[in-house]
Amino acid sequence: MKRTLIIAAAALLPLAGCGSVGGREEAAAAVATRLLAAAASQNGPQACATLAPDTTAELEESAGKPCPDAILDEELPEPGRVVGTSVYGQWAQVRLADDTLFLAVFDDGWRVVAAGCTSRGERPYDCTLQGS
Numbered sequence: 001m002k003r004t005l006i007i008a009a010a011a012l013l014p015l016a017g018c019g020s021v022g023g024r025e026e027a028a029a030a031v032a033t034r035l036l037a038a039a040a041s042q043n044g045p046q047a048c049a050t051l052a053p054d055t056t057a058e059l060e061e062s063a064g065k066p067c068p069d070a071i072l073d074e075e076l077p078e079p080g081r082v083v084g085t086s087v088y089g090q091w092a093q094v095r096l097a098d099d100t101l102f103l104a105v106f107d108d109g110w111r112v113v114a115a116g117c118t119s120r121g122e123r124p125y126d127c128t129l130q131g132s
Contacts, residue, residue, distance in 0.1 A: 025085040028092035031110040032101040036079035044068030052104055052111040054131030074129050076116050100125060 031050050038047035048056060048067040056067050063070035080097030092103040092110065100117040102125075103110045116128025 024087045025092070028087060028103050028110045029082045029085045029094050031103060031112060032094035032096070032115075033079045033082065035101070035112050035115060036076055036096070036099065039071060039074070039076045040078050042072055044070075044072050047071045050112050052106065052113045052131055055111075055113055055129065056131075058131045059129060071129070074116065076128060102127075102130075 035047055035050040038044075038050070045068045048071055051059070051067070051071075059070050059074070060067050063073065077096075077098045080099065082094060082096055084095040086093045090105045092105075094101045094103065099115065100119065101112055102114040102117065104113050105111075112129075114125070114127040114130035117125040117130075118127075120126055
């Protein structure tokens with residue numbers, strides 16, 4: 001099921017400027033690829049461990065089952081090569097060859113807010129998985 005990403009930060013990411021934040025970019029990219037690798041290997045608990053709390057709650061509510069089972073039904077793409085990562089404050093956008101993911105910083109590090117996202121030009125991203 002496709003949903004439209006309505007995260008104001010996503011729209012602002014391309015406008016926020018250029019600036020490398022090195023280790024934060026690498027950490028965000030690692031979490032993004034960890035989610036897709038876990039989903040591809042059918043490891044629901046590991047995939048769910050990368051999700052933001054609201055994303056987990058939205059997934060469980062819409063699927064009517066626990067996250068480790070529901071995430072495997074989301075048809076997320078295979079993990080691809082990271083082609084770019086942008087970090088702006090508490091938000092990150094990780095672009096892979098076949099996917100774009102959005103992440104936010106929590107007390108325990110980066111968590112995936114939305115995945116399976118495709119650009120729609122000037123309109124918000126269309127995402128397979130996202131929180132409310």
